[in-house]
Amino acid sequence: MPLSTSSELGGLVLAGISVTGLVLGSRQLGYLESFELAVYDAMVRMRSNANADPRLLIVAITEADLRTQKQLPIPDRVYAKALSQLQHHQPRTIGLDIFRDIPIEPGHAALTKELRRSNVIAIHFLGNTPEEAIPAPSPVSANRIGFSDLMTDTDGVIRRNLMFVSEGAVESVSFSTRLAMHYLNQSGDRLPNGHFVLGKATFSPLKSNSGGYQRIDAGGEQILLNYRSAQSPAEVVTLNQVLQNQVNPALIKDRIVLIGSTALSVKDLFFTPFSPAKTANPKMPGVVIHAQMLSQTLTAAMEGRSLFWFWSEPIEILWIVSWAIAGGLIAGWIQRPFILALAGTGLLLLLLGAGYGLFLYHAWVPIAAPAIAAIAVGSFTIIHQMQYARQQQQIVMKLLGQQTSPEIASALWNSRDRLLQSGMLAGQTLTVTILFIDIRNFSGISEQHSPEVMMGWLNEYMGSMTQAVHHHHGIVNKFMGDGLMAVFGVPVPRLTIAEIAADARQTVACAIEMGDRLQTLNQDWQQRGLPVVQMRAGIYTGTVMAGSLGGKNRLEYAVIGDSVNIAARLEACQKDKQLDLCRILIARETLNHLQEQFRVEAWGHLQLRGRQSLVEVFQVLGYADLSNQSSQLDQPQPELYRDRLITEDPN
Structure with a gap:
């Protein structure tokens, strides 16, 4: 239900701001980071894999290679032979992702000779403490060493590439960065703002709140890792193939060759964004991850491919707030649940599509946070509207109580936005039909019975009469x-003459039914020794003002106007002139709408109490066609009966 008052709308806006602020605060504290990372991983998996990088080759040490050597760790002579075999085919760079800080005979001297070659890059391990550090092989010079440490997120997944680490004046370079520098024969340039330039690329370091991150350790200089493939970014051969000279020389010449273990038993394995989609062997070997990092660096430096970029914090906040507003607007203006569900789903799909589209252009923007904000604000709006609707329903029921038919209650509730203003039923001019009924000689009857007896007896009477009103779609x-005063044609306006005529016919039919009910009640009361009575009814069709009347502490639904007075005066007109059990008097204004469906007797133009002008009065005697009374009442007739007067001689 769209809010119709500025106060309600203002309250909802303030509440929406609070909900959005709560989402932003949770994001700032890092509570939404895991959701953002999950979305990021899904987008990484959705992208198509690129072809193998033609600049790289991976020499994998597999479980089969380990079984072939029949010795662990593998002795130095094996690695020396492998390096020698590779050098024959003129690789530009060889990266050895194997720790060789201590000799493992036989063959240490041969390995030392191979490690002294200028195109061999070795690794060392920084660790978190000096005790964890593992140095590089002593024959390798400092400009041919890179650290192999990999940076994991809190969930153990590798999404970042740590390129440099500075400890005081000493700067350490990562294994993949060192390989790229050697391949390009460039050391790169450091800019004052901490950015690093290599070839065509400028590497901007991650901040603690870049993209979906909020509270990461941004120490050193890191970039977001752009995986080339879910499997391997390069061609892969095994160590045995190299040792047996079974590798095509074209796969080696002028390439960067990385040597490392892929065997599960070595446990140099890590979770990646692709891991959730893999049932067997979900982890990626370290040497493959280094190759992913190396491929990204080379592609950016040589081809100018864009690295991941991020919005500033104010723009991200504006992005999140915009989607929160969209969620609130959809929930506030769409009322049908099915359409609302479709629109809400469409909004989230649009958000995902926009986020993924930006991701394909190497932008990582928040997606989980705006989605949560949109859902939260939308849900709160729906809850707020439900509460507001309940409050309105309470107002309506307080005004009308249980004194209306289900059809009228439903129509009223469907039109509540137009009818209710500031917690009140707004006054409106309506054309209605008024019915007044009264018991003849009630004062005399009351003198003969106790209040207790009269209360029970009167409740039976009023209960039966109220049912008749409800049956004919009126309001008590x-x-x-x-x-009792009943109104037919409120609170939902009648917009056509046919609708007004239908109300008039229903009112007269209601009065006739009341007479039938009174006859049944009298038979029961007579058997029980209770009073037997007659009743009078006055009916008039005309214009009234209907709406809430009263103040804050007492409020009721009132119908005001001369039409009400005329109906009341018709009921009280010539009280002693009554032969029937239920006398029903109407005016010409009501008769014009009856369309020959009732038999009437003309009483002429009468002076009603308190009125100067005369009123043309008629008594309703019954239905004109008893066999067809129900179908006639159910079908509103557009033509008005204005000129012809139906009369019947009572004798």
């Missing part, structure tokens, strides 16, 4: 001692 507006 008020009880007045032994009298």
Whole structure:
């Protein structure tokens, strides 16, 4: 239900701001980071894999290679032979992702000779403490050493490439960065703002809140790792193939060759964004991850491919707030649950599509946070509207109570936005039909019975009369001692003459039914020794003002106007002139709408109490066609009966 008052709208806006602020605060504290990372991983998996990088070759040490050597760790002579075999085919760079800080005979001297070659890059391990550090082989010079440490997120997944680490004046370079520098024969340039330039690329370091991150350790200089492939970014051969000279020389010449273990038993394995999609062997070997990093660096430096970029914090906040507003607007203006569900789903799909589209252009923007904000604000809006609707329903029921038919209650509730303003039923001019009923000689009856007996007896009477009103789609507006006022045609306006005529016919039919009900009640009361009575009814069709009347502490639904007075005066007109059990008097204004469906008797133009002008009065005697009374009442007739007067001689 769209809010119709500025106060309600203002309250909802303030509440929406609070909910959005709560989401932003949770994001700032890092509580949403895991959701952002999950979305990021899904987008990484959705991208198509690139072809193998033609600049790289991986020499994998597999479980089969380990079984072939029949010795662990593998002796130095094996690696020396492998390096020698590779050098024959003129690789530009060889990276040895194997720790060889201590000799493992036989063959240490041969390995030392191979490690002294200028195109061989070795690794060392920084660790978190000096005790964890593992040095590089002593024959390798400092400009041919790179650290092999990999940076994991809190969930153990590798999404970042740590390129440099500075400890005081000493700067360490990562294994993949060192390989790229050697391949390009460039050391790169450091800019004052901490950026690093290599070839065509400028590497901007991650901040603690870049993209979906919020509280990461941004120490050193890191970039977001752009995986080339879910499997391997390069061609892969095995150590045995190299040792047996079974590798095509074209796969080696002028390439960077990385040597490392892929065997599960070595446990140099790590989780990646692709891991959730893999059932067997979900982890990626370290040497393959180094190759992923190396491929990204080379592609950016040589081809100018864009690295991941991120929005500033104010723009990200504006992005999140915009989606929160969209979620609130959809929830606030779409009322049908099915359409609302479709629109909400469409909004989230649009957000995912926009985020993924930007991701394909190497932008990582928040997706989980705006989605949560949109859902939270939308849900709160729906809850707020439900509460507001309940409040309105309470107002309606307080005004009308249980004194209306289900059809009228449903119509009223469907039109509540137009009818209710500031917690009140707004006054409106309506054309209605008013019915007043009263018990003849009630005062005399009351003198003969105790209040307790009269209360029970009167409740039976009013209960039966109220049912008749509901049956004919009217509203019991008020009880007045032994009298009752009912209104037909409120609170939903009647917009056509046919609808007004239908109300008039229903009102007259209701009065006739009341007479039938009174006859049944009298038979029961007579058997029980209770009073047997007659009743009078006055009916008038005209214009009234209907709406809430009263103040904050007492409020009721009132119908005001001369039409009400005329209906009341018709009921009280010539009280002694009554032969029937239920006398029903109507005016010409009501008769014009009856369309020959009832038999009437003309009483002429009468002076009603308190009125100067005369009113043309008629008594309703019954239905004109008893066999067809129900179908006639159910079908509104557009033509008005204005000129012809139906009369019947009572004798």
